[in-house]
Amino acid sequence: MDFQFTEEHDSLREMVRRFSETEMRPLVDEAEETERFPRGLFKRWADLGLLGARYPIADGGAGSDKISDCIIREEMARVCQSFAAVWSAHTHLGIWPIWRAGTAAQKRRFLAPALRGERISGFALSEPDGGSNIRALRTQARKVAGGYAISGSKTFITNAPIADFLLLAARTRPELTAESISLFILELPCRGVAISPLKKEGIRGSETGLIALEDAFVPDDCLLAEREGNYPVVLESLVENRVGVSANCLGMARAALEAADRYAHERIAHGRPIGQHQAVAHRLADMAAEIEAVRWLVYYGAWRVDRGDLDPATASKVKLIASETAVKATRDAMQILGGNGLMREYPVARFHRDALVYVIGEGTSEIQRNIIARAMGHLGGSR
Numbered sequence: 001m002d003f004q005f006t007e008e009h010d011s012l013r014e015m016v017r018r019f020s021e022t023e024m025r026p027l028v029d030e031a032e033e034t035e036r037f038p039r040g041l042f043k044r045w046a047d048l049g050l051l052g053a054r055y056p057i058a059d060g061g062a063g064s065d066k067i068s069d070c071i072i073r074e075e076m077a078r079v080c081q082s083f084a085a086v087w088s089a090h091t092h093l094g095i096w097p098i099w100r101a102g103t104a105a106q107k108r109r110f111l112a113p114a115l116r117g118e119r120i121s122g123f124a125l126s127e128p129d130g131g132s133n134i135r136a137l138r139t140q141a142r143k144v145a146g147g148y149a150i151s152g153s154k155t156f157i158t159n160a161p162i163a164d165f166l167l168l169a170a171r172t173r174p175e176l177t178a179e180s181i182s183l184f185i186l187e188l189p190c191r192g193v194a195i196s197p198l199k200k201e202g203i204r205g206s207e208t209g210l211i212a213l214e215d216a217f218v219p220d221d222c223l224l225a226e227r228e229g230n231y232p233v234v235l236e237s238l239v240e241n242r243v244g245v246s247a248n249c250l251g252m253a254r255a256a257l258e259a260a261d262r263y264a265h266e267r268i269a270h271g272r273p274i275g276q277h278q279a280v281a282h283r284l285a286d287m288a289a290e291i292e293a294v295r296w297l298v299y300y301g302a303w304r305v306d307r308g309d310l311d312p313a314t315a316s317k318v319k320l321i322a323s324e325t326a327v328k329a330t331r332d333a334m335q336i337l338g339g340n341g342l343m344r345e346y347p348v349a350r351f352h353r354d355a356l357v358y359v360i361g362e363g364t365s366e367i368q369r370n371i372i373a374r375a376m377g378h379l380g381g382s383r
Ligand SMILES: Cc1cc2nc3c(=O)[nH]c(=O)nc-3n(C[C@H](O)[C@H](O)[C@H](O)COP(=O)(O)OP(=O)(O)OC[C@H]3O[C@@H](n4cnc5c(N)ncnc54)[C@H](O)[C@@H]3O)c2cc1C
Pocket: 089, 093, 122, 123, 124, 125, 126, 128, 130, 131, 132, 133, 155, 156, 157, 158, 159, 200, 203, 208, 357, 360, 361, 362, 363, 364, 365, 366, 367, 370
């Protein structure tokens, strides 16, 4: 294991931190209150080169690496996980498979404008009857002249209410097998597609939708790679993104520790700052130690992505530990803030609500444990 941050990484972190503090933070309260994402951020992200960090220059990206991608996520999520979640659904879930498997024409038409912030994307996989069990998805794509007619439903889809296109998974054959799942680029608006916004407890400043599809027409050239049966691309995409969202978790956990640490210095109870009470000090010490461990794990995972040898079990270990630590750190911060932990005037309850999203989304903690256990030869897996 041999990795370290370069000068470019350090200056990227500094730039994203400054941008997040000065341009994102002032937008947070209104986005949380209205549950609307401030779309102008896409232009700023593009201007600053933040949308394509992980993609090659030849494809319209910035030509840096996964470590840079994780630095951006960490610093943005430290200020606002809602916005960082929108960024993640767009820069990874909606377009990574197009970059990985799309035709040259699909990259020109969808990937390039997405990296310029001109078109917003998202990824529609989960269904009301198929969340953890991806293979149970029922949305059907029926072959018709010149394309496919897609019918079914998708739920919990980040960015759906604001997206210009969605990468959508549907069956091109009736059997409930992985091989019969194909990926489509669904341009919006589209006749036969109705999107209803969902109200959420966490990441309220991101927009999430329920999608009903009834014979929605997608032309042949919007079938990913113009080839049916792309399930392995979905899996590859999800594995890499488990490291990505772990960097978001690191950002939220850090934000919680910073808020709690500050408060413990300032708040006086029983005649002294609460950080002088051992129970509070030890809680802070545990938070600091656990977050430090997550930092190493996240950047180790990113380094493995950059080397091209990240395996699914390692990605799941990173995501399991990072997401559970974010939930614990944000909960600990609420406890340290006492009554103020529940007040909207302080952001720690928001950090906690937001952290809960990643023990569910991108594969629940139980699913991460299943993947890790299977790689160990348990639960029907093989060594
Ligand atoms: C805010 C938010 C944003 C999201 N964004 C997107 C998005 O952009 N695109 C998208 O496609 N999806 C998205 N999702 C969906 C998310 O990926 C699913 O919610 C998640 O995969 C869990 O699926 P489910 O909700 O159907 O839960 P279920 O699969 O019904 O699981 C319910 C419970 O049962 C447990 N469980 C299920 N199966 C097993 C098993 N085999 N072993 C042990 N325990 C099990 C789960 O761990 C969980 O605790 C989002 C979800 C949220 C909350």
